[in-house]
Amino acid sequence: MASGTPVGQSGNTFTYRSTAPVASYATTLAVGRYRKLAATGPRGIPVTTWYRAKDAQYLPMFKRSPAFLTWLEERFGPYPFDSTGLVMVESNSAMETQQMVTLGEVQPARGDQMFDLTTLHEYAHHWFGDAVTLTDWRDMWLNEGWALYVQKLYEKDRYGLSDAELVKSSRQRDGELRKEYGPPSKPDRAEFGATNVYTCGAAMLRQLHQALIDAWLDSPTTPPETGPLPR
Ligand SMILES: [Zn+2]
CATH class of the missing domain: 1.10.10 (Arc Repressor Mutant, subunit A)
Structure with a gap:
């Protein structure tokens, strides 16, 4: 799984493409056995969560992504990219990787409130940090x-x-x-x-x-x- 928009698969090769400029630190790549949760966000944006079997207990949390995006759009205007989502990884951290937030498994394990605030924070970065990023x-x-x-x-x-x-x-x-x-x-x-x-x-x-x-x-x-x- 990688950040960007999926454009096809040939054998074991999966291709993703960014139509928008992306800062090098805001890209992500995850390799593993993933399951896919597909949803639709505001204005029809595809919202995809990639999770491992052990993350299935957190599905009710993952399903809140479209609500976070709607809340953000009401305040800051349209989400700046053409797709979004989450990818679960073995990590403690969370990162605003463009078009696919990289979320450490520790985050949902901390409970609903911490999950909501962290995930909302990473989606907010798509307006502040990804679409408009720093020079240094x-x-x-x-x-x-x-x-x-x-x-x-x-x-x-x-x-x-x-x-x-x-x-x-x-x-x-x-x-x-x-x-x-x-x-x-x-x-x-x-x-x-x-x-x-x-x-x-x-x-x-x-x-x-x-x-x-x-x-x-x-x-x-x-x-x-x-x-x-x-x-
Ligand atoms: Zn941050």
């Missing part, structure tokens, strides 16, 4: 700040995280992480992808989002040109 790793906070902020918006919407809790924890962690790791746009080579890259970027986006809402509330008769009141 100093800009990684733009990828991860957005993906974490989107994840927090989902947590507020579906899991009852309050805005006060989000602000309190963001402010506290922002200060702690800047002391420990420095500013998120100047990452330490020895600490690739440290938490400051995630949390400090998300904290900044929450403040910008609030400023947009405040500006709208100050003059509600002139709604933003791009759509309804930011959520």
Whole structure:
């Protein structure tokens, strides 16, 4: 299984093709005995989950991909590619590989909430990190700040995280992480992808989002040109 859109099979050769540009770090390849769960996402996008026999217990979770994509489309516009899905692998991590999220088996084992937030985070990267990507790793906070902020918006919407809790924890962690790791746009080579890259970027986006809402509330008769009141 590989990222991209499947275009055929000849014997043991499977061919995938990307019609959209893809950053080298956002490609994936998985080899094994896979089963296929086919679904349809918003606007008819094919959503395919590739899982191993031992992952069958997580099928109810895998079936939530179209709902995640619908939630994301309602906020950020159309999903930027022509197919998507998940591939399960032996790993602890999760990665926003373009058109097919690579998901370590540890993720669904952590339960519904962790699965939802992690998978939603990786799908969110398709708007923030995949369709628009970085030039070099100093800009990684733009990828991860957005993906974490989107994840927090989902947590507020579906899991009852309050805005006060989000602000309190963001402010506290922002200060702690800047002391420990420095500013998120100047990452330490020895600490690739440290938490400051995630949390400090998300904290900044929450403040910008609030400023947009405040500006709208100050003059509600002139709604933003791009759509309804930011959520
Ligand atoms: Zn991420």
